[in-house]
Amino acid sequence: MGERDVWARMTPYEVGIPGREFAEANFPAIRREAEARKVDDTDPGAFLLLGEVGRTLKEIQGEERGGEALHQFGAFLFHAYHFHGAGEPLLLVETEALREAIHHEGSPDGGDARLWEGELPAHAGYLQLPRHLVWSHPDPEGPAEDVDGVFWTRSSGGSLSLLAALGIRGDRPGLSVVPLPPVPLADAPRWPAAPVRAEGEGPDFATTLPGGELDGLYSVIRAGEVLKLVARVMAHVHAHPGVLGATERAPHPRDAGATATGRMAGARPSLLPYRRIGSRQVG
Numbered sequence: 001m002g003e004r005d006v007w008a009r010m011t012p013y014e015v016g017i018p019g020r021e022f023a024e025a026n027f028p029a030i031r032r033e034a035e036a037r038k039v040d041d042t043d044p045g046a047f048l049l050l051g052e053v054g055r056t057l058k059e060i061q062g063e064e065r066g067g068e069a070l071h072q073f074g075a076f077l078f079h080a081y082h083f084h085g086a087g088e089p090l091l092l093v094e095t096e097a098l099r100e101a102i103h104h105e106g107s108p109d110g111g112d113a114r115l116w117e118g119e120l121p122a123h124a125g126y127l128q129l130p131r132h133l134v135w136s137h138p139d140p141e142g143p144a145e146d147v148d149g150v151f152w153t154r155s156s157g158g159s160l161s162l163l164a165a166l167g168i169r170g171d172r173p174g175l176s177v178v179p180l181p182p183v184p185l186a187d188a189p190r191w192p193a194a195p196v197r198a199e200g201e202g203p204d205f206a207t208t209l210p211g212g213e214l215d216g217l218y219s220v221i222r223a224g225e226v227l228k229l230v231a232r233v234m235a236h237v238h239a240h241p242g243v244l245g246a247t248e249r250a251p252h253p254r255d256a257g258a259t260a261t262g263r264m265a266g267a268r269p270s271l272l273p274y275r276r277i278g279s280r281q282v283g
Contacts (some may be wrong), residue, residue, distance in 0.1 A: 002095035004130035007250035008274040012165040042155035075179035079151035082124035089125035090274040101232040116235035118188030124153040191231035196224035245276035
């Protein structure tokens with residue numbers, strides 16, 4: 001455990017959905033409509049066309065939101081729905097585990113990636129990254145934002161959908177989300193090693209923040225890097241099952257002050273149970 005991963009932080013699911021009671025009141029109606037209409041609710045496009053999805057989006061976002069904002073929140077609702085349906089699997093990646101996944105998988109022998117064929121710990125879940133370790137620019141004209149984590153959902157058709165969540169802060173509401181188009185899991189073995197950045201952009205995951213290399217920071221500037229990062233972490237877990245820890249709970253918000261210091265200053269603890277993904281050196 002490092003100073004960036006003392007406990008699981010408040011997740012986008014907890015920030016973007018008005019409470020578990022809301023999910024339990026609205027998500028079953030979406031499921032019933034999908035079953036009645038024989039719609040595959042693991043298909044993001046088909047999911048967004050369901051009437052109950054539209055109603056739920058309006059209830060959360062209001063009538064005034066539209067266009068790209070509505071599309072992005074619709075993608076978020078898709079992942080929140082499946083995260084809830086899977087039992088809310090929250091995995092906290094420890095700092096050393098993430099560094100191992102990034103650097104070991106990039107080794108000439110392919111590392112753990114050689115043994116990974118797209119296995120996932122659950123059909124949907126949320127992978128929370130160490131705080132303020134990975135950065136991105138969801139708005140090219142805006143400031144860099146901390147990548148809090150990535151939702152994943154596996155479809156019945158054999159594809160994987162991802163959504164990156166950024167900019168969660170304790171001093172303001174909201175967050176930024178970046179949905180990725182579904183990709184076939186049949187291609188999973190090549191994701192961890194496939195180069196993503198264009199020539200002249202530097203190595204994949206290299207920081208773009210001034211002085212970021214001094215603090216060992218990483219950046220994702222292309223969507224493919226998000227996919228590559230998730231693939232490497234999943235390969236790490238698959239190759240070393242012992243790195244997946246027992247279920248834990250973060251301290252109650254009123255008791256978190258003593259540990260919400262340093263890199264965790266201002267963070268709010270998650271109310272969800274979670275499991276750690278640790279280093280293979282100790283797993």
